[in-house]
Amino acid sequence: MEKKTKPARFTNAVPATASQANNKFWNFVDSGGDxxxxxxxxxISSEEDWWSDDCVTYRNFINELKALGDKKNINVLIQSGGGDVFAANAIYTALIQSKATITATVIGLCASAATIILQAASTRRIAKNGVLMAHNPSVTLYGSYTSAQLAKLAEVTDKVKESIMSVYRDRLGKTDDEIKELMNNESWYVGQEAIDNGFCDELIEDSFQNSYTDKNVLTANGIGYNFKNFVNTFAPDEVRKKVQNLSKTPQKETGTFSNTPTTQKGNSEMGMTPATAAPAIQDAAQLRTAYPDFVNQIVEEAIKAERDRLKDIDSIANGIPNDVLMKAKYEEPLSAADLALAQLRANNQAGQKTLNNLTDDLANSGAGSVGTVPNVGNDGGSQQKAEQREAKVGGLVNALKGDKRRGK
Incomplete structure (x- = not known):
């Protein structure tokens, strides 16, 4: 049997688990009324799934949307890492062509292709600790391809990027070069940052754990989504820290989203800027997040000071035992001045001890009590020389005993 070659799939998504990939990714809740x-x-699933025969695709989504009938308002809640670009584009088009006013709310994560669907809303909201990410599309291949086919796929991938840019262009208020740059850089935005960069319009002051969840888990179509650590597996460290810091707020027993309009330039206070409370700092990570430039300055100054200290110690290292140097450098850090003073004191104590030992040795040697024994045949001159030597030794002992430099 001839092996079937699967078509290329163009995706714009963060890594997804296998259990998420083939499940229905939406749920309509129609409680009646408008x-x-x-x-x-x-x-977001593609038109054709590679691994199963019962894949739920965006065609089912469009059919369910039409089945709602004429609604005045559709509120869209988004928690998605993205997926198939063509499916996202189809859903985007279906929503903007509906007669309903679309309001979209990012309650956790809105990444990659999901940001396309977000732009279909006339009002785009995001939780203060919600995360939005935009990047370039990629192509997934399964099968055998020639170099010409791969070159063609590269061209198509660029066209897919242009389709995403066309959606962003209408809503972000950015130039094409700016849009290309943020996609090339894989740009992550948390809460207000998504508003500042044109992806959203309003900020929800409550963190996403406060609403639409029970114990931080939301269930849709029988699938549980745990939002507590929803960015831990793929978001950069700085993004995770921002989310964690913004999530550390008292949780309401029963909370609903409250909107804060986008900050406008100017106010009714004659140009005065309202005072902003300083963020509460509880650990080093929060300090770095709140004041990154200040923390970096402190670190740089500390590194320079430590390098200078080690250089100063090296400049006076001659004559100092290596174990003393290592202890002063790393185990019990000392400045070069303190090390030099400590070494001078150690040298003085060692010299004084040597002098004391020499004096004691001479005093205890018995040299002072040694007399002269005349030898037969010695003349008076020899005895006189012996007496002179004895006097010199005794004088040296007495001189050492009277030396004021000796310790007691």
């Missing part, structure tokens, strides 16, 4: 809710969770 409004409905759309919960968009998980990976």
């Amino acid at each position: 409004s409905a809710e759309l919960q968009l969770f998980g990976t």
Whole structure:
């Protein structure tokens, strides 16, 4: 049997688990009346799944949207790492062509292709600790391809990027060069940053744990989504820290989203800027997040000071035992001045001890009590020389005993 070659798939998504990939990624909640809710969770599936025959695709989504009938308002809740670009584009088009007013809320993560769907909303909101990420599309291959086919796929991938840019261009208020740059850089935005960069319009002051969740877990279509550590597996460290810091707020027993409009330039206070409370700092990570430039300055100054200290110690190292040097450098750090003073004191004590030992040795040697024994045949001159030597030794002992430099 001839092996079937799977078509290339163009995706714009953060890594997804296998359990998310083939599940229905949306849920319509129609409670009657003029409004409905759309919960968009998980990976956005492609038109054809490679691994299963019962894949739920965006065609089912469009059919369910039409089945809602004429609604005045559709509230979209987004917690998605993205997925198939073509599916996201189709959902985007279906939403903007509907008669309903679309309001979208990022309650956790809105990444990659999910940001396309977000732009279909006339009002785009994000939780203060919600995360948005935009980057370039990629192509997933399964099968055998020639170099010409791969070159063609590269061209198509660029066209896919242009389709994403066309959506961003209408909503972000950025130039094409700016949009290309943020996609090339894989840009991550937390809360207010998504508003500042044109992806959202309003900030939800409550963190996403406060609403639509029970014990930080939201269930849709029988699938549980744990939001507590939702960025831990793929977001950069600085993004995780921002989310954690913004999530450390008292949780309400029963909370609902409250909106804060986008900050506008100017106010009714004659140009005065309202005072902003300083963030509460509880550890080094929060300090670095709140004041990165200040922390970096402190670190740089500390490194320079330590290098200078070690250089100064090296400049006076001659004559100092190596074990003393190592202790002063690393175990019990000393400045060069303190080390030099300590070594001078050690040298003085060692010299005084040597002098004391020499004096004691001479005093205890009995040299002072040694007399002269005349030898037969010695003349008076020899005895006189012996007496002179005895006098010199005794004088040296007495001189040492009277030396004021000796310790007691």
